[in-house]
Amino acid sequence: MSLSQAVLNQDRLALSRLLTRVENDSEEGRTALNELFPHTGKAHLIGITGAPGTGKSTLVNQLALYYRKTDKRVAIVAVDPSSPFTGGAVLGDRVRMRDLSGDKSVFIRSMASRGSLGGLAQTTAAVVQVFDAAGFDVILIETVGAGQAEVDIARLAHTTLVVEAPGLGDDIQAIKAGILEIADVLVINKADRPGVENTERALRGMLELAHPAKRVFQHHGQQMVVEAAENSDSQNLIWFPVIKRITAKDGIGIDELGEAIENHVAFLREGGEWAARERDQLRATFDALIRETLFKHFLDDLSAEGYDEIISKMAARDISPWGAVESLLKGKES
């Protein structure tokens, strides 16, 4: 039986082994991805991102428990950074997820970023596809601890949660502009800590700047602002990011957060945004594959010496990188 068939039959060891093949981008992995593709497109992909130490893993643990209450099968892909020097990694997200061990309907896979800079590994999207085909209903994707620019997750996930915590500083608005834009739901974790009001105010202020068109209430109290934000979803125009306070370590606020995520799913489905996001994802995958395949295709015909020779010519200013590419392309055509 092929590996992909075994995965479709819910063989967990086969699933695990296939994930390794896919992560290593092996021939076998690609063949299986090709076979599994018709079975994908069913899962709800939820991205969880935020700065290191804001409680992403703890939140993922709680969300998995939340979805297990409704008997959904949950897969977790947790990405941690690889060392830029040795390629090694310590993947520690499982430490926060021990509540989930012993439940065969939860599958946790740790991934090292392996040099990728967008907050995910190169093959995270493919790994997620395997889980999707294997019949997991919800796939939680936890990025590396993110700063400003790690926004790849928004392209992969249907719903993106950005996790914040009190005490990260007053300059939060300036620093977090990039990552705030991708949030469908903003989660303020550690809400039992002092300063949570300030964090919420800062985030709310930032959201108003990012979505000025949808801002109706400018200077009202918190309660009214929350209402205004959530009412706007039912109009099906633009999704206005929701802010939710939680204390993940005690499981406080998780049900409300889960509801906000369900609202977002409903919004995506009703407005046709779900299909649009799917197309974006497929386009990104397709583009990346074309780029990579053509790159390999051209280099295949070039010996290592030939390649070195071109570089030497460039160093001697005999040929420019642009000219070299052009002659390479011409060589291919003839």
Add this chain to the structure above:
Amino acid sequence: MVAGNIRVLVAKPGLDGHDRGAKVVARALRDAGMEVIYTGLRQTPEMIAEAALQEDVDVIGLSILSGAHMALVPRILELVKTNGQEGIKLFLGGIIPDDDIAPLKEMGVTGVYGPGASTEDIVTDIRAAMAETA
């Protein structure tokens, strides 16, 4: 078979709460270019075998200081085998009496390391064990 990085599960089974050694080893393996999945304290054999299955690791590294190794190790080896992962190499560190080392190796433990063992030796031994299976 190991085309990508060597993947190692570092776990502390049993009830003792000293994970300094496990962390030092995890760090050393990271610096040797391995991908280390660290699971933390107080893991049951079932939790360790399940994590090894989900993560498709090549190596399990256990740290046991409580003296319970003769009970915990065979159970973990058995569960890993039941899961179909006979190929996993098991390394053990901690306080292990000399007399226990031979029986542990008999059971299928690849390497045993006590206080003062060098992390370089551990790295070398793991690499050697991986080269053997490749």
